[in-house]
Amino acid sequence: MTTATHTTEPKHNTSTNEASTTSRAAGHIQHLKDDVSTLKSDLSDAAADATQVAHQKAQQALDVAKSGSDRAKDAHEKVCKTVSKHPTASVLLALGAGLLVGRAIGGR
Numbered sequence: 001m002t003t004a005t006h007t008t009e010p011k012h013n014t015s016t017n018e019a020s021t022t023s024r025a026a027g028h029i030q031h032l033k034d035d036v037s038t039l040k041s042d043l044s045d046a047a048a049d050a051t052q053v054a055h056q057k058a059q060q061a062l063d064v065a066k067s068g069s070d071r072a073k074d075a076h077e078k079v080c081k082t083v084s085k086h087p088t089a090s091v092l093l094a095l096g097a098g099l100l101v102g103r104a105i106g107g108r
Helices: 011-085 087-106
Strands: none
16 A cells, blocks of 8 residues: 655745745736837837828828929910910811811721
């Protein structure tokens, strides 16, 4: 017959183990809090960077649109001056262009 040997650890070891486990858990929790804080800061920085890039791109788009608008206004003014100086030639040119486009689309 075998006899079971029971060893009972002293109570101070159990308390020490619990304190050690609690201390490790507290360390892990603090580490997680630090990671969350860092993540919040990184996300805030990324959002600020994205906002700045969006503003820059919007400004670039506005600059391109303004440039295109200015060129269109200049071209319109040149065409108006040319039509004013040469009205008959302008009408004949428009008529000829219209006939060519009409043939191309109509297929006749």
